[in-house]
Amino acid sequence: MSAEIPPESRYPLDNNRLPRHVAIIMDGNGRWAQRQGLRRVRGHAAGAESVRLVVRQARKVGISFLTLYAFSEENWQRPGAEIRVLMALLSRYLQRELKEMQDNQIAFQAIGNLSRLPQDVQEELAKTAAATAAGAQMVLTLALSYGARSEIVAAAQAIARAVKDGRLSPEDIDHDLFARHLFTADMPDPDLLIRTSGEFRLSNFLLWQSAYTELYFTDTLWPDFREEEFMKAVWEYQQRERRYGLTQEQIAAQGASRGPRT
Ligand code: IPE
Ligand code: IPE
Numbered sequence: 001m002s003a004e005i006p007p008e009s010r011y012p013l014d015n016n017r018l019p020r021h022v023a024i025i026m027d028g029n030g031r032w033a034q035r036q037g038l039r040r041v042r043g044h045a046a047g048a049e050s051v052r053l054v055v056r057q058a059r060k061v062g063i064s065f066l067t068l069y070a071f072s073e074e075n076w077q078r079p080g081a082e083i084r085v086l087m088a089l090l091s092r093y094l095q096r097e098l099k100e101m102q103d104n105q106i107a108f109q110a111i112g113n114l115s116r117l118p119q120d121v122q123e124e125l126a127k128t129a130a131a132t133a134a135g136a137q138m139v140l141t142l143a144l145s146y147g148a149r150s151e152i153v154a155a156a157q158a159i160a161r162a163v164k165d166g167r168l169s170p171e172d173i174d175h176d177l178f179a180r181h182l183f184t185a186d187m188p189d190p191d192l193l194i195r196t197s198g199e200f201r202l203s204n205f206l207l208w209q210s211a212y213t214e215l216y217f218t219d220t221l222w223p224d225f226r227e228e229e230f231m232k233a234v235w236e237y238q239q240r241e242r243r244y245g246l247t248q249e250q251i252a253a254q255g256a257s258r259g260p261r262t
């Protein structure tokens with residue numbers, strides 16, 4: 001990795017128990033700015049720097065899938081000027097980080113109702129995904145114009161169409177088939193979901209996929225969430241026991257905190 005490696009972490013990780021997939025609700029940019037008497041959009045710019053540093057740290061630690069909630073379907077209701085700044089920051093981020101992603105074998109993709117995004121952003125997303133497709137070390141997913149309920153409804157519609165056309169029978173519909181109709185079809189469910197800024201809600205993020213995800217909430221605002229905060233969240237994840245409905249004794253007998261996918 002590149003030169004600016006942060007000092008040794010206070011949170012030593014067990015490499016045998018790394019979460020495969022970490023998802024983050026990056027919240028608190030606006031409050032971070034307002035607390036300093038700045039305009040909200042300044043918080044988004046500072047938040048983009050956190051994205052850069054956390055992506056780099058996740059890659060360094062050995063996380064296979066990192067999914068970042070950057071813009072929700074509901075965020076379209078924000079003031080137009082704020083949305084425009086967010087879109088501009090997104091384009092700039094993709095342009096600036098392309099080389100780093102390629103150098104570090106990171107495959108980029110975006111999920112969500114992407115057709116609502118400005119044309120130039122859609123093109124930048126497609127270009128970045130194509131240019132990084134060979135990345136084999138980490139999949140970086142940005143959730144943009146994303147809403148989990150819409151994702152689930154779209155999956156239900158696709159499955160209903162397949163049944164109507166006779167390509168599928170209702171008995172074929174199970175957890176796996178349903179999951180294959182979501183944006184995340186090719187990804188494991190998140191093991192760890194982080195939300196910053198002291199809010200305790202999912203805000204329409206990965207509702208199906210997070211059925212057994214470990215949740216981690218921190219008061220830290222996203223622009224202040226940097227490498228060490230990320231290490232702390234993963235470290236705390238490693239202190240937990242995932243039981244998937246079983247008893248502690250059953251889990252101990254299994255010898256590992258593994259569990260069913262859905
Ligand atoms: C998260 O920060 C970024 C987006 C939702 C796009 P916010 O903009 O929601 O910041 P707060 O929650 O208002 O502080
Ligand atoms: C959730 O943050 C969406 C993103 C981080 C992109 P919001 O700030 O939009 O969530 P609410 O409105 O507080 O639930």
Ligand code: MG
Pocket residue numbers: 027028029
């Ligand atoms: Mg917010």
